[in-house]
Amino acid sequence: MSTMNGKAVLVTGGSRGIGAATALRLAQEGADVAFTYVAGEERAKEVAARIEAAGRKALPLRADAADAGDASGAVEWAADALGRLDVLVNNAGVGVIAPLGSLALADVDRVLAVNVRGAFLAAQAAAARMERGGRIITIGSCMTARVPGPGGTLYAMSKAALTGLNRALARELGERGITANIVHPGPVDTDMNPADGPYAADQASLTALGRFGTADEIATAVAFLAGPGAAYVTGTEFSVDGGHAA
Numbered sequence: 001m002s003t004m005n006g007k008a009v010l011v012t013g014g015s016r017g018i019g020a021a022t023a024l025r026l027a028q029e030g031a032d033v034a035f036t037y038v039a040g041e042e043r044a045k046e047v048a049a050r051i052e053a054a055g056r057k058a059l060p061l062r063a064d065a066a067d068a069g070d071a072s073g074a075v076e077w078a079a080d081a082l083g084r085l086d087v088l089v090n091n092a093g094v095g096v097i098a099p100l101g102s103l104a105l106a107d108v109d110r111v112l113a114v115n116v117r118g119a120f121l122a123a124q125a126a127a128a129r130m131e132r133g134g135r136i137i138t139i140g141s142c143m144t145a146r147v148p149g150p151g152g153t154l155y156a157m158s159k160a161a162l163t164g165l166n167r168a169l170a171r172e173l174g175e176r177g178i179t180a181n182i183v184h185p186g187p188v189d190t191d192m193n194p195a196d197g198p199y200a201a202d203q204a205s206l207t208a209l210g211r212f213g214t215a216d217e218i219a220t221a222v223a224f225l226a227g228p229g230a231a232y233v234t235g236t237e238f239s240v241d242g243g244h245a246a
Contacts, residue, residue, distance in 0.1 A: 002030030003227040008082035010075060011035040012065055012122060013092030015044040017190035018139060021215035022089055025223045027051040027058070034059035034078035036070075036092060057082065065092040065118030066110060075125035087226045088126040090119040090138040090162075095192070097151045108154060115158035116165075123169055123180075132177035135226050136169055138162050139218070140237070142186040145245035148206050163237060170235030179234035181225045186241030188213045208243020 009026050013019040014035025023035045024047065033051050037044040037060060044060040051058035059081050063070035079085040094114045096107045123136050130136075141159040143152055162182060169180035187203040189195035195204075195212040204211050221240045224230055239245060 002028075003223075003229075004087075005030035007031040007086040007226075008078070008084045009033045009087040009089065009226070010078040010085060010122075010126070011089040011091055012063075012074065012118070013037070014089075015040050015047055015060070017192060018185065018188060018215045018218045019089075019091040020047050021219040022091060022222045023047055024050055024054070025216070025219040026087070026089075026226060027054045027056040029223055029227065030056070031087070031226075032057035032059075032082050034061055034074075034082060036061045036063040036065070036074050038062070038064050065122070066113040068117065068121060071118040071121040072125040075122055075129065079129045084131070085126055085129045086131075086133065087135045087137065088122060088130075089222060089226075090122055090136065092118060093139065093158075095155045097155060099151055100153050103154055111154050111158050115155075116161045119162060120165060123165065127169075127173055127178065130176075130178055133231070134173075134176075134178040135230075136173070136178065136180045137222055137225050138166055138180075138182045139222075140166075140182045140184040142184050142239065142241040142244040144184060144237075145239070145241075146206075166237070167235050174234060179225075179230070181230070181233060181236045181238055183218060183221050183225070184237060184239045184241060184245075185218045186213055186239075186244040188215060188218060190215060206244055207241065208246045211242060213240060213242055
């Protein structure tokens with residue numbers, strides 16, 4: 001049963017991994033979906049084709065969340081093209097895992113620009129376009145609750161900042177009937193972090209279930225938060241981490 005018929009969605013970083021799975025899941029639920037990408041135009045076209053095959057409108061947008069104009073502009077483009085904006089999924093992110101002493105200023109600027117500033121600007125622009133019932137869903141990380149080893153300082157800091165953003169959005173937008181929630185994935189099998197990669201066994205061992213999650217499992221959680229069953233859920237941290245934080 002479609003739960004999002006007539007809804008318009010923007011997924012940032014939607015051409016691969018969790019973003020692509022989320023864009024496709026929300027299309028299957030009945031939404032028209034815009035999504036951003038930076039590189040990989042062919043992959044973006046493939047995702048768009050699959051959205052259209054589900055009978056929904058697809059709008060791939062080349063936009064870099066590190067660029068302030070693109071971060072907010074993508075929201076405006078999506079809302080104008082689709083005629084409205086009901087759901088923003090702040091998924092675009094970059095990860096730099098490296099020893100503290102080796103992190104350059106350029107690394108800090110890039111990670112914070114994409115993971116924090118980009119998410120803030122997109123949420124700000126989306127809030128200005130959303131009507132009552134709108135949803136802002138942010139993709140965080142299991143590393144906000146537990147950093148299992150060295151090298152995660154910059155990434156964990158950037159994702160932890162999103163938990164504060166999420167709570168504040170929930171309070172600020174609640175009176176308008178707009179909800180804000182954050183999903184914290186555990187290790188997930190994607191191109192950036194494959195389940196058969198050199199560090200996969202260690203990551204899987206840190207979860208209670210002893211395995212990687214799938215992008216579809218994260219998309220399922222996002223679809224719930226975007227749907228009518230989550231109308232009374234806001235300001236929450238929703239862990240889909242296989243027990244990483246247990």
